[in-house]
Amino acid sequence: MPKTTDKPKYLCVNGDESEPGSFKDRQVLEFNPHQLIEGTLITCYAIGAKVAYVYIRGEYHKWIKLFQTALDEAYASGFIGEKMKDTFKTDFSCEVYIHKGAGAYICGEESSLMNSIEGHRGYPRVKPPFPAQNGLWGCPTTINNVETIANVPKIIEKGWEWYSKIGEPKHPGTILFGVSGHINKPGVYELPTGTLLTDIIYKYAGGVPGDKKILCVIPGGSSMPPLRGDKLEGIKMDTESLKEAGSAIGTGGVIVMDEDTDLVKVLARISKFYYHESCGQCTPCREGTSWLVRILNRILDGNGSSHDLDMLIDVATNIEGNTICALGEAAAWPVRFMITRFRDYFEQRVSKEITLPVKNKVHSMRNTAFPLADIKD
Ligand SMILES: Cc1cc2nc3c(=O)[nH]c(=O)nc-3n(C[C@H](O)[C@H](O)[C@H](O)COP(=O)(O)O)c2cc1C
Ligand code: SF4
Incomplete structure (x- = not known):
């Protein structure tokens, strides 16, 4: 953030949390709202912002309500707003507002989030300029995730040396791991960086129901490259x-999938999500995501071929790096890496060596009412 500017500065706290497999920010909003408020105020003080917007996913009605209650309490106690000056004997004051999303995943992307706050359509902006130079209403703006900001009070209280000794030296601290899928104890676990992925799955989250083998794990939300279940040993989470x-x-x-998972269906469902959430500005993302779903549907229908697998990788590769925002990569990575790493599995599916009941097709037509009920399981 520029140190000197005649423009106002802003902080946006990103609680859009719409990536499938991610549900840790809402834990902060529910169980540590005052820690998040404290982190927001300290950050505003540090960057010289007098207004902070906490952008919360629209579907998070419960957490919006809980966080608003905490904000009201903090305002009533004189910790936010003009009253801060008396409470803390300072010249600094700051307002904190909640801004509700309206159900669009793309509004979690920082520049789209700013457009959404400004009242525009949630289209990502071309960068540069970056938000720190040219953000909300053209003013310097810092955007950080809820978890990031919630870490601030403890770091200020105990010092950066304390924090930097937790976990891996190159990526110190803790992470809120949300573990879901085929797992005995799904939930959010706060653990040091560098914790073994297998420890998260077996030691903390209780392992896989029925002691089944793991086929696949996505370690960081649905857009990250999937890992093979037989190659998890020794992988640290940093x-x-x-x-x-x-x-x-x-x-x-962390999304865990056991040996009985239909990976084609998983990939089709993930792809449908990114197709549906593409804002449509860039041709590779708008058109490419639709082709990914169509080809995966063909394979699900039992009409796929080995050539389709190459075509999926080709389409994904042509999306990557050719778009305004990283939703392009988010859509492309699961496809490219899942097919490359599970080629044997996908080849067997297209050659019908493995046949699974095709119960639910993942629909690809835009502008039709999405029959979401068809894919509910
Ligand atoms: C399509 C897309 C969706 C995103 N959604 C979120 C989100 O829901 N929450 C979030 O904190 N960051 C999201 N991001 C990342 C933000 O743009 C930004 O990098 C992040 O809020 C910075 O926070 P951090 O550096 O504190 O982690 C998204 C990015 C993209 C490309
Ligand atoms: S990559 Fe996709 S979501 Fe991002 S700006 Fe382009 S079309 Fe929109």
Whole structure:
């Protein structure tokens, strides 16, 4: 953020949390709302912002209500707003507002989030300029995730040296891991970075129901490259280690799939999500995501071929790097990496060596009422 500017500065706290497999920000909003408020105020003080917007996913009615109650309490106690000056004997004051999303995943992308707050359609902006130079209403703006901001009070209280000693030196601290899928104890686990993925699954989250083998794990929300279940040994959960393992930490949402999972259906469902959530500005994302769903549907219908697998990788590769925002990569990575890493599985599916009952097709037509009921399981 520029140190000197005659423009107002803003903080946006990103609680849009719409990535499938991610459900940890809502834990902060529910159980530590005052920690998030404190982090928001300290961050505003540090960057010189007098207004903060906490952008919360529209479907999070319960958490919006809970967080509003906490904000009201903090205002009533003189911790936010003009009264701060008396309470803390300072010249600094700051307002904090909740801004509700309206059900669009793309509004979690930082520039789209700012357009949404400004009252425009949630289209991502071309960068540069970046928000720190040219953000909300053209003013310097910092955008950080709920979990990031909630970490601030403890770091200020105990010091950065304390924080940097937790977990992996290159990526210190803790992560809120949301564990879901075929798992005995799904939930959110706060653990140091560098915790073994297998420890998260077996030691903390109780392992896989029926002691089944793991076929696939997505380590950081549905857009991150999936990992093979037979190659999980030794993988640590931090930025560097996951990069080495061929994936990324993303949102820390660990999705576990057992050996009986229909990976074609999983991939079709993930692809349908990104297709549906594409804002449509860029041709590779708008058209490419639709083709991914159509080809995957063909395979689900039992009419796929080995050529379709190559075509899926080709379409995904042509989306990557050719779009305004990273939704392009979010749509492309699961497809490219799942097919590359599970080629044997997908080849067997298209050659019908593995046949699974095709119960639910994932529909691809835009502008038709999506028969969501068809894919509810
Ligand atoms: C399509 C898309 C959706 C995103 N959704 C979210 C979201 O729901 N929450 C979030 O914190 N960041 C989301 N991001 C990342 C934000 O753009 C931004 O990088 C993030 O809020 C920065 O927070 P951090 O650096 O504190 O992690 C999304 C990015 C993209 C491309
Ligand atoms: S990549 Fe997709 S979601 Fe992002 S701006 Fe382009 S069309 Fe919109």
